[in-house]
Amino acid sequence: MYFFRCDPIHMGGSRKSGHPIMLLARMMILSLHLVAACATAQSPPGLPSGSPPQSPPQSSQLPPRFSQVVPGVTLTFPQDFGAHPSFRTEWWYVTGWLETPDKKPLGFQITFFRAATEIDRANPSRFAPKQLIIAHVALSDPAIGKLLHDQKSAREGFGLAYAKEGDTDVRLDDWRMVREENGRYETTVEARDFTLRLSLTPSQPPMKQDKNGFSRKGPRPEQASYYYSEPHLQVSGTITRHGKPVPVSGTAWLDHEWSTAYLDPDADGWDWVGASLDDGSALMAFRIRGKDGSKVWAYAGLRDASGRITLYEPEQVHFHPQRTWHSPRTDAAYPVAMRIQTGSTEWLLTPLQDDQELDSRQSTGAVYWEGAVTITRDGKPAGRGYFEMTGYVKPLKL
Numbered sequence: 001m002y003f004f005r006c007d008p009i010h011m012g013g014s015r016k017s018g019h020p021i022m023l024l025a026r027m028m029i030l031s032l033h034l035v036a037a038c039a040t041a042q043s044p045p046g047l048p049s050g051s052p053p054q055s056p057p058q059s060s061q062l063p064p065r066f067s068q069v070v071p072g073v074t075l076t077f078p079q080d081f082g083a084h085p086s087f088r089t090e091w092w093y094v095t096g097w098l099e100t101p102d103k104k105p106l107g108f109q110i111t112f113f114r115a116a117t118e119i120d121r122a123n124p125s126r127f128a129p130k131q132l133i134i135a136h137v138a139l140s141d142p143a144i145g146k147l148l149h150d151q152k153s154a155r156e157g158f159g160l161a162y163a164k165e166g167d168t169d170v171r172l173d174d175w176r177m178v179r180e181e182n183g184r185y186e187t188t189v190e191a192r193d194f195t196l197r198l199s200l201t202p203s204q205p206p207m208k209q210d211k212n213g214f215s216r217k218g219p220r221p222e223q224a225s226y227y228y229s230e231p232h233l234q235v236s237g238t239i240t241r242h243g244k245p246v247p248v249s250g251t252a253w254l255d256h257e258w259s260t261a262y263l264d265p266d267a268d269g270w271d272w273v274g275a276s277l278d279d280g281s282a283l284m285a286f287r288i289r290g291k292d293g294s295k296v297w298a299y300a301g302l303r304d305a306s307g308r309i310t311l312y313e314p315e316q317v318h319f320h321p322q323r324t325w326h327s328p329r330t331d332a333a334y335p336v337a338m339r340i341q342t343g344s345t346e347w348l349l350t351p352l353q354d355d356q357e358l359d360s361r362q363s364t365g366a367v368y369w370e371g372a373v374t375i376t377r378d379g380k381p382a383g384r385g386y387f388e389m390t391g392y393v394k395p396l397k398l
């Protein structure tokens with residue numbers, strides 16, 4: 001059984017990190033345990049910019065109804081940089097490549113999640129966990145040979161854990177990411193084994209994924225999210241380990257998604273990549289795998305340096321494993337080298353290091369692989385990004 005303690009700030013001391021889709025399956029379970037353990041409630045949240053009308057109020061004995069993702073909604077900035085509490089789940093996910101003064105490559109990830117709980121809205125208690133805030137951080141260093149990672153989780157409230165509306169401002173205790181008026185993101189994360197203090201400066205406008213930000217995730221219309229990315233973020237800051245700060249610089253990718261329904265019930269897991277390419281273009285591609293090994297859904301979007309976007313439908317996107325790494329801890333077989341076809345173009349992903357597996361069975365119960373990769377395009381070096389694989393130890397559930 002997975003659960004969070006219902007103390008005011010931290011609810012669980014487990015350590016893990018990962019891309020949002022992996023965690024979605026567990027956050028819903030966690031919220032149900034909070035209902036039973038805490039007997040608390042949620043008040044009706046406000047609607048996000050451009051979102052459809054919320055369902056009418058209901059009896060206090062019923063769980064809240066969440067806003068649904070529908071096509072045709074216009075994402076509006078800066079409003080949609082902020083939180084959307086009328087939807088069930090949401091995340092701000094940053095990954096990237098860093099370089100030290102001696103040209104040492106590092107990968108990093110910082111993610112803040114917001115998850116609404118299905119509880120009685122009539123209870124006015126300020127201790128009620130109306131939203132859960134979860135944060136992850138990871139550092140990929142080939143010199144260590146594995147990931148360093150950490151996790152925090154708490155109920156929203158008391159000014160110590162929140163995801164604010166109107167613009168990006170998310171906090172969990174002393175971990176925080178905020179977007180300033182000039183568009184730059186400032187983030188500070190003091191993890192167990194390292195500290196990240198990074199500034200991320202946009203060099204391109206947001207990339208609205210799929211149909212102008214309406215991103216299909218399966219064959220059913222409700223299986224979708226609102227989704228935009230900010231590729232080619234210019235990164236500067238420091239990484240501190242063993243009390244020694246080291247200046248770093250690099251390039252990052254930010255994903256922001258919010259949704260109420262996500263995966264098809266026949267889905268087993270998914271593979272995803274986001275990459276800032278050397279010519280100024282940006283690639284995002286994913287496939288959702290079925291329990292029988294089939295492709296449930298797939299999509300890719302490629303934006304060139306001029307801003308022109310090419311969309312690839314499910315039948316145009318194919319993932320072909322090239323090399324497998326077996327985890328000595330879980331015996332999972334991950335295709336860490338992957339060839340991806342988008343139309344007539346072939347991309348090859350090669351990991352910074354093979355062992356970028358995260359085992360979170362002591363907390364959210366999932367094991368997955370996520371890490372830094374280099375990318376070639378039709379056989380030529382093209383850029384760097386992050387690659388995630390879920391469902392290789394056991395099926396992903398949502």
